[in-house]
Amino acid sequence: xxxxxxxxxxxxxxxxxxxxxxxxxxxxxxxxxxxxxxxxxxxxxxxxxxxxxxxxxxxxxxxxxxxxxxxxxxxxxxxxxxxxxxxxxxxxxxxxxxxxxxxxxxxxxxxxxxxxxxxxxxxxxxxxxxxxxxxxxxxxxxxxxxxxxxxxxxxxxxxxxxxxxxxxxxxxxxxxxxxxxxxxxxxxxxxxxxxxxxxxxxxxxxxxxxxxxxxxxxxxxxxxxxxxxxxxxxxxxxxxxxxxxxxxxxxxxxxxxxxxxxxxxxxxxxxxxxxxxxxxxxxxxxxxxxxxxxxxxxxxxxxxxxxxxxxxxxxxxxxxxxxxxxxx
Ligand code: ADP
Ligand code: MG
Numbered sequence: 001x002x003x004x005x006x007x008x009x010x011x012x013x014x015x016x017x018x019x020x021x022x023x024x025x026x027x028x029x030x031x032x033x034x035x036x037x038x039x040x041x042x043x044x045x046x047x048x049x050x051x052x053x054x055x056x057x058x059x060x061x062x063x064x065x066x067x068x069x070x071x072x073x074x075x076x077x078x079x080x081x082x083x084x085x086x087x088x089x090x091x092x093x094x095x096x097x098x099x100x101x102x103x104x105x106x107x108x109x110x111x112x113x114x115x116x117x118x119x120x121x122x123x124x125x126x127x128x129x130x131x132x133x134x135x136x137x138x139x140x141x142x143x144x145x146x147x148x149x150x151x152x153x154x155x156x157x158x159x160x161x162x163x164x165x166x167x168x169x170x171x172x173x174x175x176x177x178x179x180x181x182x183x184x185x186x187x188x189x190x191x192x193x194x195x196x197x198x199x200x201x202x203x204x205x206x207x208x209x210x211x212x213x214x215x216x217x218x219x220x221x222x223x224x225x226x227x228x229x230x231x232x233x234x235x236x237x238x239x240x241x242x243x244x245x246x247x248x249x250x251x252x253x254x255x256x257x258x259x260x261x262x263x264x265x266x267x268x269x270x271x272x273x274x275x276x277x278x279x280x281x282x283x284x285x286x287x288x289x290x291x292x293x294x295x296x297x298x299x300x301x302x303x304x305x306x307x308x309x310x311x312x313x314x315x316x317x318x319x320x321x322x323x324x325x326x327x328x
Contacts, residue, residue, distance in 0.1 A: 044143075103137070218282075228285070
């Protein structure tokens with residue numbers, strides 16, 4: 001029951017950024033190589049995510065919108081080894097309950113194939129109708145909270161909502177360099193990121209997402225000790241326009257906000273640099289999936305390491321070493 005509560009707890013749909021996150025994660029889970037996000041009015045009017053992933057078979061279309069209809073786990077035991085991002089089977093159902101949602105998908109190679117199912121609030125049109133679509137899936141979420149005025153009232157300005165959505169996009173784009181990403185807002189292209197996994201390609205992507213200044217004043221780190229591997233970029237003190245929010249830490253590809261991690265990073269910076277600087281970094285920690293529990297919380301921004309001390313010391317010493325000879 002504890003596990004069951006954990007996976008059903010938490011509100012999926014709190015604002016447009018949360019919707020976009022779930023849709024992008026579904027696209028990644030479907031092995032998409034290209035993901036396009038299109039937004040109008042900060043996401044309040046439209047959030048559309050189109051991918052070229054596996055698609056959904058006609059017979060599974062309606063089920064995809066029903067609660068706990070995940071295709072990603074069979075039993076709770078599977079949760080132990082879950083590697084997909086979504087596993088609760090409630091995102092699409094929750095989103096469709098508070099929006100006008102249409103799901104168009106094609107699991108076949110012929111672009112003349114494809115089907116669509118639509119839902120408006122709690123009422124779902126039972127029919128699955130033919131709708132041509134290239135292999136992959138498009139989900140359109142219109143008029144978020146149209147039927148829940150209380151929640152709509154909590155939406156902030158278009159600018160603020162889009163800023164949150166763009167941040168969710170950044171995290172996804174920084175977690176999958178092999179995927180081509182596009183973000184458009186009110187018909188203007190905000191980000192267009194070609195795929196590429198080399199260090200140079202990664203740096204180009206980071207520069208276009210976080211600004212050239214960050215990457216120009218960052219130091220590349222790459223260190224492995226036993227089964228712990230750390231790679232990425234840490235900002236240097238010369239990067240005076242460092243922003244507190246430019247802190248990205250991924251564990252096995254998932255973005256994480258974790259106290260143990262934050263502490264190790266802060267300690268390393270404090271030890272090496274003079275004070276008053278915000279640490280800025282894009283870091284990837286890869287560990288054996290057996291020694292980390294990523295399902296501590298349904299939104300999965302927290303992790304629990306089996307040996308926290310070891311991870312802490314590894315992070316601290318790696319960063320300390322990397323920063324030590326950059327002292328101004
Ligand atoms: P979950 O991701 O937790 O399984 P969701 O509500 O997000 O639950 O999605 C429900 C189901 O719909 C998924 O398990 C998957 O089978 C299908 N689905 C959703 N989005 C996509 C997509 N972009 N491509 C392929 N299948 C999808
Ligand atoms: Mg999902």
